Amino acid sequence: MSDPLPPDPEPRPARSAPGSFFSRLRALLRPAPPTDRNDIRAVLEAAHDHSVLDGESYAMISGALEVADMTVADIMVSRSRMDMLDIRSPLSELLPMITETGHSRFPVFEGDRENIIGVLLAKDLLLTWSDQTLDLRALVRPPVFIPETKPLNELLQEFRASRNHLAIVIDEHGGVSGLVTMEDVLEQIVGEIEDEFDEAAEKTIFRTGENSWRAMGTTEIEDFNHMFHVQLPDDECDTLNGWLAAELGHIPRRGERFESQGLVFTVVGADGKRAHWLHVQRAEPEPTPEHAA
Template sequence: MPDPHSSDAEPRPAHSAPSSLLSRIKALLRPAPPADREGIRAVLEAAHDHSILDGESYAMISGALEVADKTVADIMVSRSRMDLLDVSLSLTEQMRTIIETGHSRFPVYEGDRDNIIGVLLAKDLLLTLSDHALDIRALIRPPVFIPESKRLNELLHQFRISRNHLAIVIDEHGGICGLVTMEDVLEQIVGDIEDEFDDEDEKTIFRTGDNSWRAMGTTEIEDFNDVFHVQLPDEDYDTLNGWLAAELGHIPRRGEHFQSQGLTFTVVGADGKRARWLHVQRVSGASSSPETHTP
């Protein structure tokens, strides 16, 4: 019989069996990492349900995940609703479009609307306002073209690297099918971003000419009626957007026109949920009762 005190006997590690069992138990209790985006979403929902993530943080992280799943085609402004500048027109003629739409960047075309030759930044006009004979060719910047299949996370990275904020979207045949901005992408993550015209706590209606105004879709109907001395119904709707959506029978789309009570409403900014900005023009000699809709 072997001598247990002999130097040839192998030492037995202390507590080896319990330690190994404890490791296996810990491995079983440790939650498995998410295997895909659905797993990540489930973790986020659990964190939100247990108040580990507040609502805003949860929405932003979820939005960042969705950006990786979406393409430019999902959020772009369609070709028919693009606000473009014709390079052949004078600066004075261009200013009306620039003021009415309120954008900070405009694709510029020559001859045909499909022939985009550059992008004009409204801020570049500030130092040239006194020179009405200026040819805007001197100010336009090279356009950026991207395919409609490009993923939004890739586009956001491209915007950051190139410092461009607007890209022209082309289809598989090379035709223009829309445009997309950095703001469009960021809104998928953080929600609506109000632009430089926005002042929700104060003004929501801005005069843009002797007979034209720019109004936020969130303008209270009561306030609108006071400014324009009209009587848009406010029993069932609180805002211009709610009233217009009911009149049109659908969520207002960019480029749509609606005439009511001597005013023409043109949707100049909209997303998938509502009209954000409306151009309002008083129609000289128009009756206050007929209502017409132009898609």
């Protein structure tokens, strides 16, 4: 009689799949990926501190993170600072404003500044301005309206998809509160974008003759006083337009003249709410140093 079969050996534990032990070990040693934006910012700061990211790269990535938390209201150009064109104004009046501001796009309104009917591209006008029968309405492109609460990252995607570069911002009541451009959004990521017109765009006072200037109504009184060596009061008003309205007792009207501290102010551009452009001339030429007493 044959011997009984030996008992089955105790089962050995299953061998781990090749590499699984090392995978678990690497997982223990490797830090977990960032789970929120604060963690990402901490990683970026550490990378910058250890020279893994240079200053420019760090600023751009940080800017992209900031954009995700911002809305249009955070960066828009306020309504009081918008340079707009009245479709009813003759071309002879519009061209000086277009050339002096240096903008490439202008909101166009009809009658009231709340009634924005479109956007005019300066290049469209310059290509056809020699046509004496030109109708600006044919050049005006449809406006794009967006709410103040729109996130900037969504706006940037819409700008890219539509190839549009300017949008009119409206408040919760449907009124115009400002405008925003693609450049405004990109500057939040890459920093200030300067071009050959920026210096002129920052200026609000332009010399037009030996003894005359053209000034925007939004000119800060402090800047005006410094340039003309006068003392216009700035305790109640910040801008030239506000000061002039207070002096006249009403909204400045086109053609009105006012003299103060040796300067003659003439309103050359205005609507029912404010003066946009003023002609400034000295009542008497400013004495030169050699002739000053």
